[in-house]
Structures are given as structure tokens and as C-alpha cells.
Amino acid sequence: MKFDNVIIGGGLAGLVCGIRLQQAGQRCAIISTGQSALDFSSGSFDFLSQLPDGKLVFDFAQGLRALASLQPDHPYSVIGESAVMGARSAFLALKEALKLNLHGEAEHNHLRLTPLGALRPTWLSPRSVPTFCQNEAKLAKKRVAVLGIEGFNDFQPHLLCENMKRMAPFVEWDIHYAYLHIPELDHLRGDAREFRSINISQALEHKLNFEQLTAEVQKAANGADHVLLPACFGLDNDQFLYQLAKATGLNLHELPTLPPSLLGIRQNRTLQAHFERLGGILMKGDKVLKAEFEQSAVKGLKTQLADGLLIKGERYVLASGSFFSNGLIAHFDRIVEPVFGLDVTKSDDRRAWTHHRFSAPQPYQRYGVAINAHCQAARQRAVCDNIYAIGAVVAGSDSIHLGCGSGVAVVSALVAAEHILQEG
Numbered sequence: 001m002k003f004d005n006v007i008i009g010g011g012l013a014g015l016v017c018g019i020r021l022q023q024a025g026q027r028c029a030i031i032s033t034g035q036s037a038l039d040f041s042s043g044s045f046d047f048l049s050q051l052p053d054g055k056l057v058f059d060f061a062q063g064l065r066a067l068a069s070l071q072p073d074h075p076y077s078v079i080g081e082s083a084v085m086g087a088r089s090a091f092l093a094l095k096e097a098l099k100l101n102l103h104g105e106a107e108h109n110h111l112r113l114t115p116l117g118a119l120r121p122t123w124l125s126p127r128s129v130p131t132f133c134q135n136e137a138k139l140a141k142k143r144v145a146v147l148g149i150e151g152f153n154d155f156q157p158h159l160l161c162e163n164m165k166r167m168a169p170f171v172e173w174d175i176h177y178a179y180l181h182i183p184e185l186d187h188l189r190g191d192a193r194e195f196r197s198i199n200i201s202q203a204l205e206h207k208l209n210f211e212q213l214t215a216e217v218q219k220a221a222n223g224a225d226h227v228l229l230p231a232c233f234g235l236d237n238d239q240f241l242y243q244l245a246k247a248t249g250l251n252l253h254e255l256p257t258l259p260p261s262l263l264g265i266r267q268n269r270t271l272q273a274h275f276e277r278l279g280g281i282l283m284k285g286d287k288v289l290k291a292e293f294e295q296s297a298v299k300g301l302k303t304q305l306a307d308g309l310l311i312k313g314e315r316y317v318l319a320s321g322s323f324f325s326n327g328l329i330a331h332f333d334r335i336v337e338p339v340f341g342l343d344v345t346k347s348d349d350r351r352a353w354t355h356h357r358f359s360a361p362q363p364y365q366r367y368g369v370a371i372n373a374h375c376q377a378a379r380q381r382a383v384c385d386n387i388y389a390i391g392a393v394v395a396g397s398d399s400i401h402l403g404c405g406s407g408v409a410v411v412s413a414l415v416a417a418e419h420i421l422q423e424g
Contacts, residue, residue, distance in 0.1 A: 002312045003029045003281070005420065006301060008288050008339055009319030009327065011036030012406060013391025015271040016091070017317055017413035019098070022278035024421050029281040029311065031288055031303060035260075036268060037321060037392070037405075042256040043231070043263025044112050045102065045410070047088065047123035048076070049403025052361075056121055058109045058134050061085070073345065073366070073396040075408050079373050079415055087414040088407070094414075095124070098274050100267060101238065103127050110134065113228075115155060115255045117163025123407060126263055128238045130228065130253045132169065139169045145224035146177040147217065151189040154196060154258035155230035178220040184208050197257045198265065200232040204240075214247045226251045231262040236269060291316075291340050296379075298340070298387065315386045315420055318342070318369065318377065319413070322392040328368060335367055340387055342369045343378040345395035361401035368395035375416035388416040 005021055007014045010032025018028045048063045050056050052070045057063035064084060068077040076084045088106075095102050104110055104124040111119040113130045125131050132139065144164075148157040157177035164170045184203055188195045204213075221227045231254040234240035238254070245252040256263050276282055285305070292299040292310065300310030318339060320327030329338050330353075335346045346367040347353060353364045369389040370378045377389040390412035392405060399405030 001309060003027050004313065005315050005317060006311055006313035007317040007319055009321060010282065011319060011321060011391060012038050013409035013413045014319035015275055016410050017319065017390060017417050018275050018280050019271065019278060020414055020417040021420065022275060022280045029283060030275065031283045031286050033287045034285060037324060038264045038268040039261065040259035041261055041264035043126045043129065043261065043267065044122040045124040045406035046403040047407035049109065049121040052402065058121060060107055071396065075394050075397050075412055078371060079411065083415055084411050087411040090414050091410045098270060100270060101127050113255065115160060115257065117160040119167065121403065128241055128254045141172045142225045143174045143223065144226050144228065145221045146175065146228045147220050148177065148179045149230065149232065150179045150181050152195055152230065153192065180216050180220055182213060196260060197230065197232045197262050198235065198260050201235040201262055204233065205235060214244065217244065217248050217250065221250055226253060229254050230257045231255060232257065235262065237266055288339050315388065317416060318387065318389045318393055319391045320393050322368060327393040337369055340379060342389065343381060344368065345370045361398060365400055366396050366398045369393050370395055374419040375412050390416050
């Protein structure tokens, strides 16, 4: 099987890269083992939420310049401010074509409300999620109802309410919580493992007394100006939520639940469908076993389901993720990239991999594949002309501490794609 480009990893980075290349007429295959980190995400896209010194970022240009000084090994610093901002702008146009229904400013972060009642800086958020401007010290008084679902433990409305009441912007708000009784979900309550957001959404799609649900929401909301719900209504998109808002006459918003997250699953399905509509080949449930080399060049990939056939490409894009998805493997005394054996930026001293404080930024989160400004990877200290690394597998991002995971994914994906297209 021969393609122009073979992408290993079907998460945000791999799909965005594949979509851009397919748009330009390149023939791409994505090898995906299964669920990606998108299925566990909040649905918001973080570009850069804070600097290594803990200072919050709201202006992206200023943030990138400070980051380049504080952390020159970060992917943004390696790629360069101009290329990063160009890729960011390209994704803003692409999201409209993909109908991802995200909103946010081009140059600044906004604040999103988390399921535990905190405010976090982020770049783009689903339109259904409650967001605020960072300069609003105190918000105009509102009546807010937080509605949970009876027996559903992946969303805790009482914690959300209590934490919101303690924050300065909401001190004058009237916030209360209540629980919805939805009889169609009774069959799920007996097994907590089955009572998850995706199961709730599937159940409501197949059997639901819509009028009864409308009346239940109106009663529990008790005349609130805004109603916050767990993201359990609508598996493929947010149209169910908007239909419910129209029927109730209420301003309904949704918040992510504990994983799996419907907000992320919707985005993953949208991206996958668009990639396949463009003619891309999505090899779901397959796994790369090893890359075969001919001298220093990749000859092809052997996968679990290819029955011995080599999957060949002119170029290979590694979007396999970090430790979470086994894109990086930590052995007792070393950390490796298992597909190509690419050079990994890391400490050779195992004691330096972690910080003794669990809540502190962990050094291993910065480990990953070394790249150049075009996202080309290195192997045995030599840049590989036809191997690119993008997303969480790349060294230096520290996405949990800096809040930049989605941004690094889309920026590196588009930078790599544009360089591939220029090389022809």
C-alpha cells in the first residue's frame, strides 16, 4: 500500500495534518490505534495559558516572546513566532470550514468555566460552554441554576456551585443546584460503569419523552437567567442542546464531565468524517509494530492488521502522542520513541524525571522527540528529511503546566503540512 503521506496517530494533530494535506491533493493514510486524547478533552483548545514562571497569558504575541526567553526548547520557540502565528491563523480559518463551532479571539485568551467552578484561560471554546472576558473583575448579577442528573457521578453540581460562590466575579450571583429525574436513564443506574455521558447521550437519542424533559428542566431551573448542564445531550453535535433551549425558553450551557467527554468526542468525529470525505484513508484499530529501514531511509511500516504488507509513504508524520498513548515508552533506565527510534530529548538520570511534589510541574512532561523549525525529526543526531513529528510526542511542550496542548497540536500539524507541500 503506497501513499504520499502516512500519519501515525489519529488524534487532533494527526487529523488536522491529514486534512490539510488532503485539501491540497495529497493522498494520506492515518494509522490509529483507537481512542485519542480528544475523547477525554474539555472541548476547549488551549494555545498558551501560562508561562513557565506561572504568569497567566492573555496576549499571545507577548506570551510567545516571553516563552522564547524562558523556555527556548518549547515547540513554539523552535518553530518561531512568525510561523506559529501563521499556523494559528490558518487553523482559525480551517475550523470554520470544518464547522467545529468554536469561538474565541484571534489574539487573546478568554476564561472558561470548569466543571469544578474555576476559571481557566483558554484560546477557543465550544459556543455552548460558558465563557468570560479576563478583565471582568465582577460580573453583573445573574440567577444561575446548575442541574445534575440523578445518579450521575461524573458531574457534581454542588461542588461547582460552592466553588463559584467563593470567586470574586460571582459574589453577587444567585446560584443554586438541582437534579433532573429522567426515567429513560433508569436502566443505566444499576451499574456506575455504564452510567457515563456517552451512554446517557445514546439512551436519550433512542428513547426520550422530549416534552417531559422540557418540563423537568424548566421546573429545576426555577426561572434562572442561565442554566448549566453536564455535556450529555447530543452525541454528534450540540443541536439537541439548542433544541432543548428553544423548547424551554432558557439560556442553556453545557460543561464537560469526567471522561469520556462528549465535547471532545464530537470534535473527534467531525475531524474524522471530514478527513474521510476528502478521500483520506483512516486505518482504525491498527497499530504500527515497527518501521523498516533501507540504509537511513524508511522503507515502510509493518502494522498489526496489514497481514505482512508494508505500508509505504513518501513522507511519514509521527503524531502518536506522549506517554498517555504510548507514543513515548519509559523503561526503567531510558525513554524511547518506539516506531522509528527517533532521538528523544530527556534526562539520562532517572531521578531527574520527576519532581518530589506531585502537584509541581513534572520534568518528564517536557520529554519527547527533537524537531527542527519545520517539525522534521532527528534520528541518530541527523535530521530525517521525510520523518516529521507533531503534537504531544514533540519535546518541550509541557502541555499540562503551560496549557498549550491543543495549540502545539494544531500549530505543529499545519507547519509540518505546509513544509511537506512546499517540498512537493
